[in-house]
Amino acid sequence: MERTLILIKPDGVQRGLIGQILSRFEDKGLAIAGMKLMHMSEDLAKKHYEPHQDRPFFAPLVQFMTSSPIVALTLEGVNAISICRKLVGATFGPDAEPGTIRGDYGMSRSFNLIHASDSLPSAAREIQLFFEPNELLDIHRAIQPWIYDTEDLALAETLT
Numbered sequence: 120m121e122r123t124l125i126l127i128k129p130d131g132v133q134r135g136l137i138g139q140i141l142s143r144f145e146d147k148g149l150a151i152a153g154m155k156l157m158h159m160s161e162d163l164a165k166k167h168y169e170p171h172q173d174r175p176f177f178a179p180l181v182q183f184m185t186s187s188p189i190v191a192l193t194l195e196g197v198n199a200i201s202i203c204r205k206l207v208g209a210t211f212g213p214d215a216e217p218g219t220i221r222g223d224y225g226m227s228r229s230f231n232l233i234h235a236s237d238s239l240p241s242a243a244r245e246i247q248l249f250f251e252p253n254e255l256l257d258i259h260r261a262i263q264p265w266i267y268d269t270e271d272l273a274l275a276e277t278l279t
């Protein structure tokens with residue numbers, strides 16, 4: 120089953136949106152494999168955003184991400200990475216479509232509520248920055264056959 124890293128950023132936590140954001144993913148059918156409330160260290164923020172280290176927004180982004188607690192999540196599902204990116208929406212709230220998380224909750228061009236891994240290699244790299252292997256649980260959900268097509272479920276299980 121595919122896994123992706125989601126971060127509810129400091130603005131999402133401060134605004135009391137943890138529950139509502141989490142509900143978007145749960146309502147869609149994604150499973151929570153790992154979850155923690157944490158204060159990101161500068162070292163972790165720099166590692167997480169390493170691909171952006173030469174961009175002008177890198178330093179303010181690290182400052183923002185370390186300014187207040189975040190929630191780190193590992194979510195699991197068939198095509199979890201692309202589905203979560205769609206649920207999250209365009210990078211900043213004013214550009215994001217209504218119905219997406221950023222489109223429904225965000226107005227800022229610097230704070231954007233949430234991060235979602237953009238590819239399989241990014242997800243693998245990012246998940247291990249935030250979670251030890253034993254912090255990720257393989258929850259068997261009895262509801263699974265009511266969420267996925269049988270073929271998708273069988274395929275996902277061969278990839279696990």
Ligand code: CMP
Nearest residue numbers: 171176180210228229230231233234235
């Ligand atoms: P995120 O999904 O966490 O991944 C990279 C982050 O860089 C992105 O969300 C934004 O927070 C930030 N970002 C991307 N583009 C810009 C930009 N043009 N100006 C400021 N921050 C940006």
